[in-house]
Amino acid sequence: MELSVKHLLGIKYITEADIQLIFETADHFKEVINRPIKKVPSLRDITIANLFFENSTRTKLSFELAEKRLSADVINFASSSSSVTKGETLIDTVNNILSMKVDMVVMRHPNPGAGVFLSKHINASIVNAGDGAHEHPTQALLDCYSIREKLGDVAGKKIVIVGDILHSRVALSNIFALQKLGASVKVCGPKTLIPKYIEEFGVGFEPNLKKALEWCDVANMLRVQNERMDISYFPTTREYTQQFGLNKKLLDSLGKEILIMHPGPINRGVEITSDVADSKQSIILEQVQNGVAVRMAVIYLLASKIKHDEN
Amino acid sequence: MSQKVLLNATEINIALNRLACQLIENHHNFSETVLVGIQPRGVFLAERLKSLLETEYKIKDIKLGYLDITFFRDDFRRSEKPLEANKTRIDFIVENKKVVFIDDVLFTGRSIRSALTAIQSFGRPLEIELLTLIDRRFSRHLPIQPDYRGRQVDAINGEKVKVCWKENDGEDAVYLVKS
Numbered sequence: 001m002e003l004s005v006k007h008l009l010g011i012k013y014i015t016e017a018d019i020q021l022i023f024e025t026a027d028h029f030k031e032v033i034n035r036p037i038k039k040v041p042s043l044r045d046i047t048i049a050n051l052f053f054e055n056s057t058r059t060k061l062s063f064e065l066a067e068k069r070l071s072a073d074v075i076n077f078a079s080s081s082s083s084v085t086k087g088e089t090l091i092d093t094v095n096n097i098l099s100m101k102v103d104m105v106v107m108r109h110p111n112p113g114a115g116v117f118l119s120k121h122i123n124a125s126i127v128n129a130g131d132g133a134h135e136h137p138t139q140a141l142l143d144c145y146s147i148r149e150k151l152g153d154v155a156g157k158k159i160v161i162v163g164d165i166l167h168s169r170v171a172l173s174n175i176f177a178l179q180k181l182g183a184s185v186k187v188c189g190p191k192t193l194i195p196k197y198i199e200e201f202g203v204g205f206e207p208n209l210k211k212a213l214e215w216c217d218v219a220n221m222l223r224v225q226n227e228r229m230d231i232s233y234f235p236t237t238r239e240y241t242q243q244f245g246l247n248k249k250l251l252d253s254l255g256k257e258i259l260i261m262h263p264g265p266i267n268r269g270v271e272i273t274s275d276v277a278d279s280k281q282s283i284i285l286e287q288v289q290n291g292v293a294v295r296m297a298v299i300y301l302l303a304s305k306i307k308h309d310e311n
Numbered sequence: 312m313s314q315k316v317l318l319n320a321t322e323i324n325i326a327l328n329r330l331a332c333q334l335i336e337n338h339h340n341f342s343e344t345v346l347v348g349i350q351p352r353g354v355f356l357a358e359r360l361k362s363l364l365e366t367e368y369k370i371k372d373i374k375l376g377y378l379d380i381t382f383f384r385d386d387f388r389r390s391e392k393p394l395e396a397n398k399t400r401i402d403f404i405v406e407n408k409k410v411v412f413i414d415d416v417l418f419t420g421r422s423i424r425s426a427l428t429a430i431q432s433f434g435r436p437l438e439i440e441l442l443t444l445i446d447r448r449f450s451r452h453l454p455i456q457p458d459y460r461g462r463q464v465d466a467i468n469g470e471k472v473k474v475c476w477k478e479n480d481g482e483d484a485v486y487l488v489k490s
């Protein structure tokens with residue numbers, strides 16, 4: 001088995017079989033990263049450039065750790081401290097890096113479609129680590145992997161994504177991935193933060209958080225992305241929290257146990273209270289651990305498509 | 312394609328009993344020894360030897376693990392097909408233990424080279440031995456030889472040695488396959 005694609009630009013571009021292959025490979029890597037020595041030498045002749053044109057802590061560390069656990073050589077780039085601020089274009093920046101014999105690029109970029117654009121101009125494999133409000137495929141993969149790990153399977157499960165759907169690449173990638181794996185998806189949040197044509201994706205909209213939670217098996221709580229909001233989408237943070245914030249009282253009133261997920265970073269007390277985030281129903285830290293295994297699987301499978309003689 | 316029987320079920324059984332006895336000579340009650348089957352094909356042989364040692368020779372509590380070497384192989388990105396991993400299951404520490412690698416066929420020695428690296432993730436063994444059912448002579452790429460062997464075979468490069476196990480292939484037999 002091998003992936004049907006050369007790049008991971010978004011969940012939209014891969015098949016269900018690709019996702020299952022990534023999960024099966026991630027199972028092996030999860031075992032590897034729980035060994036006393038957490039490293040395998042598979043990618044020792046591969047060089048990977050992590051290009052982060054936008055801030056990130058978790059994703060960058062997770063990718064870097066995944067690359068290092070596979071023994072790849074890693075170079076890091078952050079746009080804030082680079083020549084991009086001097087006016088260099090994206091293709092020039094990347095081509096300069098590739099001329100140093102780099103095999104794979106992991107890129108986060110504030111503009112939607114940056115990965116797709118780059119894939120048309122360069123030869124190296126590209127992994128999209130988030131492009132604007134478009135896609136964040138590895139986050140969706142690790143979210144689905146965590147659901148599969150906790151509930152046995154993703155197919156047939158009901159997942160509600162709560163919060164700022166409009167600005168969220170995590171939401172879009174999750175919707176694609178969950179649907180490809182056979183789950184039903186609803187979104188919940190202030191109407192101003194729900195994309196207008198969301199229902200055309202086959203996604204339900206539920207304006208009432210309690211009803212949404214009563215329906216679902218898993219709730220994925222998203223962060224309110226203040227940095228992407230050019231206008232006011234809701235009156236006050238306090239009002240948002242009252243309507244769409246998840247607290248212990250609400251969770252206990254459901255009469256069933258649901259899984260709580262959050263892609264991080266958490267705004268404690270806004271979309272989720274501390275006691276819920278730290279409760280045993282929350283799998284937020286498992287998501288982070290699975291992130292390394294899933295990213296190892298993605299990088300390993302893409303790297304196996306780079307032929308030796310192309311170097 | 313033609314194939315010749317190298318070992319039939321009876322001959323395999325004799326070889327297994329002899330290998331079991333040779334292991335007992337060197338490892339006594341196996342208190343300081345662990346068996347490690349190399350994935351994917353070595354685990355059948357390893358399971359057989361374990362059950363033989365336990366039922367026929369009454370040795371209790373033999374530790375057996377499976378080691379997958381996929382991520383440690385030296386031909387990643389050099390073969391046509393991507394390498395597919397199997398499960399590693401080693402739920403003991405090999406630190407200061409005598410480890411016996413078990414595989415069905417020893418050919419170039421490259422798998423065993425990878426296994427020698429892979430096992431280091433689970434500690435520093437006191438010593439490592441190698442047991443194979445079939446030892447293909449004159450075909451080694453590396454200075455690796457078995458400590459216990461079922462049968463030595465001379466095969467040329469175009470030929471393949473195929474080991475079948477009842478639990479997986481429906482019969483116990485070893486074939487020399489000419490393509």
